[in-house]
Amino acid sequence: MPLVTIVALCYNHARFLAVALDSIRAQTYAELEVILVDDASTDGSPVLLRRYAAENPGWQLHLLPENVGNCRAFNVALRLAKGDFIIDFATDDVLLPERVARQVAAFAAAGPRCGMVYSDAELIDEAGRFVRPHFRRDAQGRLHPRPASGQVFADVLARYFISTPTMLMRRATLLALGGYDETLAYEDFDFWVRASRDWEFHFLDALTTQKRLHPQSMSRKGYRPHDxxxxxxxxxxxxxxxxxxxxxxxxxxxxxxxxxxxxxxxxxxxxxxxxxxxxxxxxxxxxxxxxxxxxxxxx
Known part of the structure; x- marks a missing residue:
């Protein structure tokens, strides 16, 4: 069974942190490496992270002395990661229990040219209440259109369709790209563009993740003045x-x-x-x- 590294990135997620970290512990897949990275949170997050690291001796904890942003914080963990596959896990989201197991199986089916597997997600509010799935479906539960798989370079150029929190990435793909571009304010679009040029992406038709919607999430901060x-x-x-x-x-x-x-x-x-x-x-x-x-x- 391949090793999967979960990079749990935290910045002021104290109110969501216990649920997020418990969802790591609830995974049915056993071969996990967990790297906790706190990007200089100013709330109670470091206290909780220390407690979970103490309760789970195999977990690594890195408390960054200053806020460096998501891309640099992730790369800190990438340089330490040993897993064949990596999850970039924001600790305001939640992993459903079969998440890792189902995506590792999807990677095995997709073959060696697959650089990333993604899936559907449940969007939830600040209180954890269901809002809607990421992908729209008809009355029979069918996706229209079905999310792209295989060679998707043109697809990722034209439109947003991938639910970022659902991604399981091949570490070799990330290393070939030199990790995330630390000059950017966010990571996913750049990863999709550079990775899909030479690697396949595959869609797993399953709900694997809960993505939390709240005012401080990255997806809510776009298009403000001087964005x-x-x-x-x-x-x-x-x-x-x-x-x-x-x-x-x-x-x-x-x-x-x-x-x-x-x-x-x-x-x-x-x-x-x-x-x-x-x-x-x-x-x-x-x-x-x-x-x-x-x-x-x-x-």
Missing amino acids: PYLRSTIRVCHKALALCRTPTERAALAVRVRWELRLAVRHRNLPEARDLYQLLRELRAVRPLDWVLGKLAGG
């Missing part, structure tokens, strides 16, 4: 342009850039909107509405 996440998105789009090999892939990237341009203008992120408009020009994909938005942004 660092948008600036990172633009940088990843430039990386993606350099990786595109076909007109189809360039067209997929244009779909993403056009969407980001509209949101940037709507939320008055005008310098970023100008950059996005310029990127559409480089892609030779400017449409009439794009031209209007570019002018509104001062481009």
Whole structure:
């Protein structure tokens, strides 16, 4: 049975932390390495983390002296990890008990070119109440459309569809990329773009994770004025342009850039909107509405 490393990243998650860490202990899969990393929390998280580390002697605990952000904090653990597969686990989320076992089996079925397995998730509120599944389904429970599997580079360029907390990543894939890009404010889009260029992604049609929705979660912080996440998105789009090999892939990237341009203008992120408009020009994909938005942004 391959070893799986769970990198549990905490920043001010004290009110959710016990449930998250108990969900690690509840896994039915036995071959686990657990690395706890606290990114200089200012609430009671370090106290709880010390208690769980003491109760579980095999778990490693790293209390960072200053806040370095998710990408650098994860890379601290990646350099120590020994697992064949890795979960980037934010400790405001919850792992369902069969999560690791089912995803390891999916990796075995997918083959050696698979760099990542992802799945469906339950979205829950701050109190742990069910909100909805990540993927929409019809009355018969069927997915429309079915999430992409295999060679998904163009798919990840064009749209968001992967539930980040559900990812089980091959460590060899992460190492080939040099880990997360520490210059970025968030990690998932960059990982999807760079990893899917040379590795397959596979979808497991199962609920494996509960993703918590709350005001301080990363997914709720985008598109504010001077948004660092948008600036990172633009940088990843430039990386993606350099990786595109076909007109189809360039067209997929244009779909993403056009969407980001509209949101940037709507939320008055005008310098970023100008950059996005310029990127559409480089892609030779400017449409009439794009031209209007570019002018509104001062481009």
